[in-house]
Amino acid sequence: MAVSVKEVAARAGVSVGTVSNVLNRPEHVKPDTIRRVQDAIAELGYVPNSAARQLREGRSRSLALVVLDVGNPFFTDVARGAEARAAEDGLTLFLANSDDSTDREALHLDVFAQQRVGGVLVSPVGEDLSRLETMRGHGIPVVLVDREAGESAFSSVSVDDKAGGALAARHLLDTGRRHLAFVGGPLRIRQVADRFEGASSVVATVPEASLRLFGTDEMTLDEGRRVGEALVPLITDGRVDGIVAANDLLAIGIQRALLFADQPVRMPEDVGLVGYDDIAFAASAVVPISSVRQPSALIGSTAVELILEAADGAAPRQVVFEPDLVVRASTVG
Amino acid sequence: MAVSVKEVAARAGVSVGTVSNVLNRPEHVKPDTIRRVQDAIAELGYVPNSAARQLREGRSRSLALVVLDVGNPFFTDVARGAEARAAEDGLTLFLANSDDSTDREALHLDVFAQQRVGGVLVSPVGEDLSRLETMRGHGIPVVLVDREAGESAFSSVSVDDKAGGALAARHLLDTGRRHLAFVGGPLRIRQVADRFEGASSVVATVPEASLRLFGTDEMTLDEGRRVGEALVPLITDGRVDGIVAANDLLAIGIQRALLFADQPVRMPEDVGLVGYDDIAFAASAVVPISSVRQPSALIGSTAVELILEAADGAAPRQVVFEPDLVVRASTVG
DNA sequence: CGTAGATTTTGAAACGATTCACAGCAGCAC
DNA sequence: GTGCTGCTGTGAATCGTTTCAAAATCTACG
Numbered sequence: 089m090a091v092s093v094k095e096v097a098a099r100a101g102v103s104v105g106t107v108s109n110v111l112n113r114p115e116h117v118k119p120d121t122i123r124r125v126q127d128a129i130a131e132l133g134y135v136p137n138s139a140a141r142q143l144r145e146g147r148s149r150s151l152a153l154v155v156l157d158v159g160n161p162f163f164t165d166v167a168r169g170a171e172a173r174a175a176e177d178g179l180t181l182f183l184a185n186s187d188d189s190t191d192r193e194a195l196h197l198d199v200f201a202q203q204r205v206g207g208v209l210v211s212p213v214g215e216d217l218s219r220l221e222t223m224r225g226h227g228i229p230v231v232l233v234d235r236e237a238g239e240s241a242f243s244s245v246s247v248d249d250k251a252g253g254a255l256a257a258r259h260l261l262d263t264g265r266r267h268l269a270f271v272g273g274p275l276r277i278r279q280v281a282d283r284f285e286g287a288s289s290v291v292a293t294v295p296e297a298s299l300r301l302f303g304t305d306e307m308t309l310d311e312g313r314r315v316g317e318a319l320v321p322l323i324t325d326g327r328v329d330g331i332v333a334a335n336d337l338l339a340i341g342i343q344r345a346l347l348f349a350d351q352p353v354r355m356p357e358d359v360g361l362v363g364y365d366d367i368a369f370a371a372s373a374v375v376p377i378s379s380v381r382q383p384s385a386l387i388g389s390t391a392v393e394l395i396l397e398a399a400d401g402a403a404p405r406q407v408v409f410e411p412d413l414v415v416r417a418s419t420v421g
Numbered sequence: 422m423a424v425s426v427k428e429v430a431a432r433a434g435v436s437v438g439t440v441s442n443v444l445n446r447p448e449h450v451k452p453d454t455i456r457r458v459q460d461a462i463a464e465l466g467y468v469p470n471s472a473a474r475q476l477r478e479g480r481s482r483s484l485a486l487v488v489l490d491v492g493n494p495f496f497t498d499v500a501r502g503a504e505a506r507a508a509e510d511g512l513t514l515f516l517a518n519s520d521d522s523t524d525r526e527a528l529h530l531d532v533f534a535q536q537r538v539g540g541v542l543v544s545p546v547g548e549d550l551s552r553l554e555t556m557r558g559h560g561i562p563v564v565l566v567d568r569e570a571g572e573s574a575f576s577s578v579s580v581d582d583k584a585g586g587a588l589a590a591r592h593l594l595d596t597g598r599r600h601l602a603f604v605g606g607p608l609r610i611r612q613v614a615d616r617f618e619g620a621s622s623v624v625a626t627v628p629e630a631s632l633r634l635f636g637t638d639e640m641t642l643d644e645g646r647r648v649g650e651a652l653v654p655l656i657t658d659g660r661v662d663g664i665v666a667a668n669d670l671l672a673i674g675i676q677r678a679l680l681f682a683d684q685p686v687r688m689p690e691d692v693g694l695v696g697y698d699d700i701a702f703a704a705s706a707v708v709p710i711s712s713v714r715q716p717s718a719l720i721g722s723t724a725v726e727l728i729l730e731a732a733d734g735a736a737p738r739q740v741v742f743e744p745d746l747v748v749r750a751s752t753v754g
Numbered sequence: 755c756g757t758a759g760a761t762t763t764t765g766a767a768a769c770g771a772t773t774c775a776c777a778g779c780a781g782c783a784c
Numbered sequence: 785g786t787g788c789t790g791c792t793g794t795g796a797a798t799c800g801t802t803t804c805a806a807a808a809t810c811t812a813c814g
Contacts, residue, residue: 090479092770103794108772118792135559138535139475140770143799146423148472158497158516167491171518180532183491183516185504199513202471226468309705344705372642372677374707425800436764441802451762473800476769 091134100128111136142204150180151395152200153233153388154193154210156277158185160307160337161367162384163211166233169388170209177396179206188277188306190214201228207395209233209388214276217242229398233391234382235278236406243394243404245387249279252380252411253286256332256362257299259378259413261290263420265330265360266297269322271315271342272334273303280307280334283364287332300328307334312341320349323359330360336370339363339377343418347374360419376416383409424467433461444469475537483513484728485533486566486721487526487543489610491518493640493670494700495717496544499566502721503542510729512539521610521639523547534561540728542566542721547609550575562731566724567715568611569739576727576737578720582612585713585744586619589665589695590632592711592746594623596753598663598693599630602655604648604675605667606636613640613667616697620665633661640667645674653682656692663693669703672696672710676751680707693752709749716742 097104102125109117110125117125128134142148151174155163167183174181182205186193190213197219200208207229212220217240220230230242237244253270260268270287272280284301291299302318304311312333319342322328333339339361346353346361353359355375363370366381390407398404430437435454442450443458450458461467475481484507488496504514515538519526523546530552533541540562545553550573553563563575570577586603593601603620605613617634624632635651637644645666652675655661666672672694679686679694686692688708696703699714723740731737 090770093772094770104771105773105794105796106792109793112772116792121792133555133559135534137476137537137770138532139472139481139537140799141772142472143470143476143770143801144772146799158491158500159494161492164491164497168518183518185501198468199471201468204470204472222466226466309701313705340702340705344707347707368642369673369702372646372673374677374680423800426802427800437801438764438766438803439762442763445802449762454762470800473769474802476771476800477802479769 091132092137093134095132096125096128096134099132100125146204147206148204149178150182150203150205151207151209151392152182152184152196152203152205153391154184154186154196154200154208155233156186156188156211156213158183160335160365161369162335162365162382165367165384166388166391169385170392171388172385173389173392179392181392186213188213190216194219197223201226204228207231207399209391209395211235215278229395231391231394231398233387236408237404241404243398243406245390245394245407245409247382247387247409247411249282249411250286250289252364252382253283253288253332254290255286255411255413256283256364256380257287257290257330259362259415259419260330260332260360261294261297263330263356263360266294267326267328268297268299268330268332269302269319269328270299270332270334271302271304271312271338272307274305275303283332283334304334304338307338309337309341309344312338312343313345314341316342316345317349320346320351320353323353324351328359331362333361333363336363336365336367336377336379339379339418340369340373343373343375343377356417356419356421362413362419366414371414371416373418375418378416378419379414380411381414382411424465425470426467428465429458429461429467432465433458479537480539481537482511483515483536483538484540484542484725485515485517485529485536485538486724487517487519487529487533487541488566489519489521489544489546491516493668493698494702495668495698495715498700498717499721499724502718503725504721505718506722506725512725514725519546521546523549527552530556534559537561540564540732542724542728544568548611562728564724564727564731566720569741570737574737576731576739578723578727578740578742580715580720580742580744582615582744583619583622585697585715586616586621586665587623588619588744588746589616589697589713590620590623590663592695592748592752593663593665593693594627594630596689596693599627600659600661601630601632601663601665602635602652602661603632603665603667604635604637604645604671605640607638608636616665616667637667637671640671642670642674642677645671645676646678647674649675649678650682652692653679653684653686656686657684661692664695666694666696669696669698669700669710669712672712672751673702673706676706676708676710689750689752689754695746695752699747704747704749706751708751711749711752712747713744714747715744
């Protein structure tokens with residue numbers, strides 16, 4: 089059943105060492121021999137066993153990416169960028185989904201540690217990075233994605249979320265709004281907390297402006313709708329005239345609730361709405377949504393770059409991208 | 422650097438066999454010994470090497486899923502269902518993206534064959550299943566996802582796409598439309614061809630009804646918008662009054678183009694729109710979109726079920742789910 | 755106290771690929 | 785003919801785990 093180098097060697101009338109040489113350094117093998125071995129491989133349908141190879145080499149030619157939510161287009165874009173960059177170096181990228189759960193995250197990290205992957209890219213769920221420390225201690229390079237490493241000795245690639253939050257809030261203030269709402273949560277997610285903080289700090293600079301927080305349990309379309317419905321009366325009253333959503337899924341849900349309320353809200357006249365991530369659906373929304381853009385594919389490819397550096401023993405490095413604002417009809421007429 | 426069973430054994434003062442027993446069949450080991458070994462494991466930070474385990478066992482405790490497009494929420498939902506079911510049996514699921522390319526599909530399948538994964542779930546890009554045949558020949562169970570296996574000896578789990586296409590078309594006819602447009606492509610994608618065929622066959626039963634095909638290169642928001650713009654004048658003329666989109670991404674793009682045209686089209690008054698897949702965004706669209714629902718998570722979990730059966734040597738089996746129609750405001754007032 | 759039987763523990767073999775020191779050999783110069 | 789060099793090819797050792805027959809130890813009971 090199992091075809092191994094041994095069978096191939098027997099069939100081709102050479103030793104196992106020679107078969108391995110044909111596979112890994114054909115320049116040391118006579119052309120005629122190469123052909124004989126390749127014929128044998130084809131005839132027997134030999135497929136190398138990567139477990140054996142890996143065991144011998146001590147490390148696998150693969151990387152892992154653990155994201156917070158595969159359902160969020162932002163992360164699939166990051167994954168695309170990472171995979172493309174990894175492929176350039178002949179590396180395979182495993183994609184795993186932690187779904188905002190520390191348990192699932194831990195589970196995946198364990199599996200990857202056991203696989204001895206060449207490196208782990210992770211957008212960590214919580215603040216506790218000790219498990220990642222141990223991974224690095226075991227010689228597995230770790231890069232934080234979409235989260236700044238701060239004083240810790242990890243490499244990281246992130247986007248300045250405070251700046252992003254500020255960008256969104258400032259845009260609303262610049263276009264005349266004064267009573268802002270920030271929708272997102274839970275605040276234990278660092279990205280959310282930072283975006284809120286950025287927005288807050290900008291609002292604080294304008295005396296008559298206010299910012300009110302509307303917390304959510306998750307950042308989904310449904311939660312957005314729920315909050316959107318609650319916002320309608322406030323907007324009608326004039327108590328809210330600008331909304332910053334912590335991501336585009338929320339923003340889309342909010343928009344839907346506002347436009348389809350019994351007493352519909354006009355956008356951008358009655359209220360301005362800014363999302364975050366600039367996923368494709370944001371541009372295709374009913375009223376296209378202004379959004380804070382993050383260079384998602386670039387984040388992915390840069391993360392792989394940093395892993396490769398780390399694997400070469402380079403010192404950890406923090407890359408922080410600046411977000412920019414894509415202005416659409418949800419904020420300006 | 423590398424901590425192996427050997428070091429653990431030495432530290433705990435037992436043999437390597439005992440360490441392995443603690444890990445795999447603790448019921449045969451004295452409680453006191455278990456504790457001593459576990460302490461040693463903790464102190465040394467031992468992490469099992471799954472390459473070695475796999476080499477010994479000949480097969481890895483993991484499955485692979487290769488999807489056509491990770492960017493499509495339908496497939497991430499399938500992946501979720503599959504992963505959950507796999508986790509029940511302690512199996513890891515690797516997710517890979519073929520992006521509609523046979524090359525990328527082949528690449529991923531090669532890697533998985535070398536990994537000796539316990540099974541492969543794949544929604545194949547083309548019609549040529551020979552590579553999958555060889556995988557099965559090598560003893561790796563294969564299950565086709567979202568594609569019926571037909572006469573071939575694979576297991577498969579699919580949804581009746583002809584019935585789905587028919588469902589969509591019949592609904593439009595039932596609500597009084599007669600001039601239908603089918604948007605989707607390329608037709609080499611089996612699912613698209615089947616949905617079109619289903620719609621055609623229903624339309625053919627109504628004398629005065631017609632169905633026109635609008636081909637696309639890919640099934641994305643942008644392509645939907647492009648076709649939507651082309652449809653506007655036809656709808657205004659009354660030459661088209663119902664649209665079947667081959668998936669929801671297209672439908673959302675189409676809707677946006679129609680609603681935001683210079684001379685906007687009313688929905689459902691001027692035209693009815695039916696999508697396919699029932700992704701979350703369809704329900705949250707401006708005008709919520711009627712859509713042919715596929716039980717995505719169930720498809721994923723069933724596929725894993727079939728893999729497990731096949732691994733136990735059971736005969737291949739074809740599971741075909743019936744789609745159903747979720748009616749929303751895009752087709753009825 | 756001896757022993758059958760059960761419970762624990764042992765340690766060498768095996769999984770499949772890579773590596774590397776070394777062997778075989780042809781060609782060549784002296 | 786001898787010794788070198790360069791090119792090919794060899795095969796035993798190795799990676800870390802599991803397995804399993806056999807050994808060691810314990811338990812209960814006459």
